[in-house]
Amino acid sequence: MAFLIAAGGALTAGCGDAPKPAETKSEPVAKPVPAEPAKPAVPEDIQAGAQALLGTETTVLLYGDLAKNGKQQFLAANVVPKTTKNNNIPGTIITRAVIAQNDDGQWKEIFRCDEHLKNAKGFLGGTPMSDVSGWRIATEQDPSKGLSLYLTPLKGVDDPAHSLPIGVRWNPQTKRYQTLDRTYEHFLLEQPTMGGTPKSVLH
Secondary structure: OHHHHHHHHHHHHHHHOOOOOOOOOOOOOOOOOOOOOOOOOOOHHHHHHHHHHHOOOOEEEEEEOOOOOOOOEEEEEEEOOOOOOOOOOOOEEEEEEEEEEEEOOEEEEEEEEOOOEEEOOEEOOOOOOOOOOOEEEEEEEEOOOEEEEEEEEOOOOOOHHHHOOEEEEEEOOOOEEEEEOOOOOOEOOOEOOHHHOOHHHHO
């Protein structure tokens, strides 16, 4: 009996000393990530100017003092959507592009990229003689030199030398966009017709 009483007391004591459930540590709450600010809408006059030059399916890629010449310009293009079946090429692919400049309130085209590269003086030097149906476009903006375009012809080119990007930049001496040589340092002169453009001009 004494043994049973002692055992019972031990059980009673054991029940009273049951360990408390472990306290659960709360996980730190992640702070909400602020949403990126919405990109400002393209001003209506720029959008209208771009559509007047390239049609309704036009994307304004850049606008502002692109050439660092104190005048407003925009770069707009017909961009090939990535949903297009045959557009599996990396980068931004275009069929046409223009740069326009605002002179006395009017948007005037000063550079065009379609089957060829052209400005008001003619066909830009060093570009493919054959028609090009598509281009990969890349841009770079320098605080002093302004906008540089790098255009890689994708189709319709019969010269392997043109697998490299063609550089285009504003020439402050001639006051127009011109192509650059392979060092991207020196400007090339225009040709009035494609027949007068030597293929070896960039070699």
